[in-house]
Amino acid sequence: MAEFGELGARAAQLPCQPGVYIMKDAAGRVIYVGKANSLRSRVRSYFQPANSHTPKVLRLRESIADLEFIVTSSELEALILECTLIKRHQPRYNVRLKDEKRYPFIRVGLNEEFPTVTTVRRIAQDGARYFGPYTSSWAMHETLDLLRRLFPYRTCGEDMERHRERACLYYHIRRCPGPCIGACTREEYREIVDQLCLFLEGKGAQVLRGLRNRMAAAAEALQYERAASLRDQIQAVERVIERQKVVSASLTDHDVIAFARSNGSACVQVFFLREGFLIGREYFVLEGTSEEQDSEILGSFLEQFYSEAAHIPAEVIVPQVPDSALVIASWLRERRGRKVTVKVPHRGEKRDLLHMAQENATATLASLRAEWEADEGRAVTSLEELRTQLGLAETPARIECYDISNIQGNHAVG
Template sequence: MATAPLELTLAQLPDAPGVYQMLAADGEVLYIGKAISLRNRVRSYFQGSAQHHPRIAAMVARVVDIETTVVGNEIEALILEANLIKRYQPPFNVRMRDDKRYPYLKVTNEPFARVHFTRTLAPDGARYFGPFTNARALRELIDLVRMVFPLRTCREPIDGKRARPCLQYHIKRCMAPCVGYQSREEYDAIVDEVVLFLEGKHEALLARLNAEMETAANEMRFEAAASIRDRIIAVRRVTERQRVVWRSRIDMDLIACARSQGQACMEVFVVRGGKLVGQEHVILDGVAAREPQEIFAEFLTQFYSARAAGEERRTFSTIAEGRIARDNAAPAPASARARPYAASVVPKELLLESMPEDREEIERWLSGVKGQRVRILVPQRGERADYLRLVARNAEQHLKAFLAHQEVQESAQARALDELAQALELPDLPRRIECYDISNVQGTNSVASMVVFVEGRAKKSAYRKFGIQYKHGPNDFEMMREVLRRRLRYLAQREEDDALGVDRTKRERFSARPDLLLIDGGKGQLGVAVEVLDELGLAGIPVAGLAKEHEWLYLPERSDPIVLPPGSPALHLVIRVRDEAHRFAITFHRSKRDKAMIRSALDEVPGLGPVRRKRLLAAFGSVAAIKRAELDAVAAVKGMTPALAAAIRSHLGERSPG
């Protein structure tokens, strides 16, 4: 039965397409769905005559509020729903595990593009291939690309005026455009070949390479022809290892599902040009009591939304534009070198075990992404059905391996927590462990890290970085005192009145009470932690110090250390938590230190702000190039004036090139 405030919300729902979010009393997003008519769909959950599955009934009982977003059509609702599910990970939706952290292969959008590994999709006009479910396999692919195609790996601006080439040129992994040995047009041709290779268009690539080799030979450029011949051999060696599925040259993805213990494994075989060019599996949560049609529908929208993310950022309409833009990120600027990758990741046909809900709607969306018709099929007989059964067997095997690994991991983590609780004489299992570490060099660029482990697993969304405000030289004790005060004061004040002026958002973010505070350091750092806990009235929180040299644990008011048995699960857990805190702190410290060290000569020019500095460096590539440029060329950069250009030249003339 809906409450009075919820009844009012239901009465005001619009009769329009959109996305709805069901919220619990604590603000948690329970479920996200889409509807052609928000009014009819959402009200159907709360009708007295509705016969819900127990899972749906449990969800409806927790709903206290509903938020809706009206969009222009069903396609926009489909895209927004997928992005919101990925963002909020609602417990009653089918969810791809850790999708946001899957790696991508990036072909950068810059003069003399590079190929590298990334976990971030940025609206920068670059081309992203992925996401991949296996980071190691992606790194091997990048190594292969760099071996076959001579692209640069350095980050320096390319102006053709470097004195001599680096080692990469001498081992034939780069053609040294930095020295002027290779033109921009020649380099871009190789980048286009890389894209053909990554898109699985191997026959088109081989035809192009053969034509280039013949042209080079006819022009008596025999070294160039030999280099192209070697690339042809390498590409053929790769393609010969790929299994020919059938004679049809239609690009397709074959997708099957295996389910067990409330989880599912979606297996995807990627077929391009009749050959199996890729295979990956994705684990889904929240599939208990869900129909196959519903699982396939939600998986397709999330899976292909992730792959077409770079293109989808450009396609939302003005209706609810701000909301959709927030969840899709800002539009990428058009680029002369950018080509739509979304069309290549979406095949012409999807062969599935079960027909998804809203098939026609998903087909229209995918067709819009690809730019031509996409069909969703469920083969019943013949070689396609036989091959889909092979995909299903792979799904079953991968799910079996995942569940076995998960069972072993959970058993080991439970044993580690139990051992640690006994060793430290804790009142309860340390289900939430927070560990703190300080990183600095002689008191400069000082930072601290807080890492969180829940049930023995790293919870990276709860990690925090602290820029140390203490400025009186190297003093790890006082720095640790500052960090613990800044974190624990919100925990101490969480039940006080909002009139204290404490930021509610930050207080809620720090409101989780740790079962164990682990301090990276010996008795001195431990003593500081105890003082802060007493000061804030939180003496009931267990705290321990971990000495770096012998991995000994120290407790308050106990002189002798606690020595965990070598090789014990508890010791492994403590070391893993401490090492993660150290890694997180040192990474932040290096980033802060590097930013402090990298200062351009342009920073010191009076009247030159950050926006115009950025435009100058984008236009010329380096401070040295700006110094060599003509005065008129500097003044022609957007936002510049002749007077400011002259001031820049005068200032740089007094310095060595940057």
Template sequence: MISSAKIKLEDLPRASGVYLMKNAKGEILYIGKAANLRTRVSSYFSKEEQERFQIRFLVSKVDSIETVITANAKEALLLENTLIKKHRPRYNIDLKDDKSYVSLKLSVRDAFPRLYVTRRLKKDGSLYFGPYASAWACREVTDFIEKYFRLRTCSDHEFRNRVRPCLQYQIHRCDAPCVGYINSEEYAKVVRQVKLFLEGKSDELKKIVTGLMQAAAEREAFEEAKNYRDLLCEMERTFEKQQVVSHHNLSRDVIGLYREGEAAAVVVLGVRGGNLQESRHFHFKSHESDGEILASFLLQYYAEEHFIPAEILLPCEVEDRIALEEIFSERAGRKVELHSPQRGAKFDLVKMAAENAKQAFVSRGLKEKNLEDALADLQRRLGLSQVPQTIECYDISNIQGRESVGSMVTFRGGKPDKHGYRHFKIKGVVGADDFASMYELLSRRLKRVSSGASEWALPELILIDGGKGQ
């Protein structure tokens, strides 16, 4: 365990910067930032901090502390975030989402923009909407837009090389801009309507569509007027599903935090155009204070490619609020403000986010307990000496007796651990011999136990695909 005398606190600079706590092997355990490095590092050895078990536990593993001085608190925040991403220390927040999210991309820089699903957000001038909690929810939105707004869905290559309309035009889901059936000005009007729809600006969009319906009726284009009427009806149903939480059109994110000891849950509620459109849950462990947790979380969550709203509501003050606002404003290209309201409608939103965070925390706890119960039941049924925290599964595959390969899938704590997945090319077996191939696969895997590497430690349970012969 490191002592305050060993690191010579009086030698630490009083400048802003980043500190790296390392163990005896030189591995980085924790990375933090501070406006005053000497004061911050010294606080770990204060009587008050030593009474916290989490701090005492962390300090007991630290052998040395390295510091990096920065010009100001803003640079310290950015450097801390960069180093955390690079080294991924064990005791820093590791931002893992409960789900894999997809977004919709509207390529507004194209002469005839298209809308499609993506999992990567880039600074390419396109507009991104979402994220959506499931691919199904995303598909539902794109189906609605294809049916009623008729944006093109083809790739740029198909668009440039098409000489006649495709099936989408035949089934009235595209206006065929590829062959000039709609000009760029008219298409741009449709794109604007799609943008309003995806932004949740229902009143403005309804006004536009109502005007188009009336104009079509006056021209006696009754089929066109009917399509606009159907669009209005469908929009009513769609917008009714969205919970109105504000009568202001400002885009904002509301952050909720709930924790018990080191375990914490953070919920982000996305409000767009006054409507609650998204909710995301994150779970992690941290010894930091609530304000430090939020600052670290915000920097990771609002990464370079993530949409940053004009306002972010927080459950408590963060120490580096001004520096964070500067960073986010630079990334967004406009002013971004952080607030921690104490009363009023915004405070009610933060309370709602906190309740969602608590519910997410409790739900995750129940899931963890169910996993523990399932593993204990598996131990009992198979007569194992201990709970199978690590399970490895093996299978053999080949192509008509050639190119045999073996696969290894790993579960830790009842959950898939993709870092533990491996492929083995079968080298010493000719033809389709699953028994010999499995023997080679397991022999090679078990020999690696002697390497001493933690990734090749023996599991509590090995599962082999096959019958009694295996």
């Protein structure tokens, strides 16, 4: 650790401009990333007398060996850069999503002539549409199975310009419209994909209107078999929509976010409301929250979640004002291209929804903690059994394995 005097002197020389500061330990690892409207004021505060800091900041301060900074043109730009660096380095003293892997998305290849529907873990600026993130791969694949039944789409990598003589099994079981054999035109296939995207956006009423119009047009053109197929599709979509929970006709495009904390862990619950329906929910576990204020946890989550989210709603409902609320709202507006409101409701149906999300976050965290404790108990039992079997004096704290190769028992390497 560098002397506080040296670090304090360096902090005093930082510019009074917006930016990001990066703290490293003696091994060169990034241990904390922060943003500031004034780099000098913010970083100098870390080197004030110890009685003005939380235990977490004191531990951080003891670990700092080096300090870097990046000046930005605005506080908004600093927020974006901070979020990028936290995801890249996963600093131990930052609030961060527990699962380091990227969450999966559904990708609809609208940039393709006959769009495919696939799963990815990274959003690219390639003209495709992305939906997610999903915290559960199982839930995402369940969604894909449902979409396949409601809006049959191709999953093959066939060249659509070279028509096949025979269709695959998916065509015969009505899970693909068969563009590879010319059973549907490019325009007809695109209509299916457009309906699929609207359904994923939660615009069920718009999907049904489109399907009914197509059914009426088919019947008028005496295409009775196609009209009957569209009728069956309409009924299937209606059954799915009926199972969705009606929340409010006035809440058309909202995310409701609440979180619970217990013994150093935090669980965030997100409800997705579209056209008055609760179309889905996801939970996220955060690390590094034990000594943080609720407003700091909420602000960090909003930054990390919406930096990856495929859709930004018109309004985000939260339990309290997050850190850097105005900057976050400006950033969300920039990402969405239209106004975004971050609101703390005090009464009415929005408050009731927030309470419901809070209860779900509390219940989810309790369930997760029970799982973690059970896993920890099994690990302790297994290590104790290993100690007994190997005749060790103490329970092993670390186990190393070495792989070697040899040629018929000789020339071992590894």
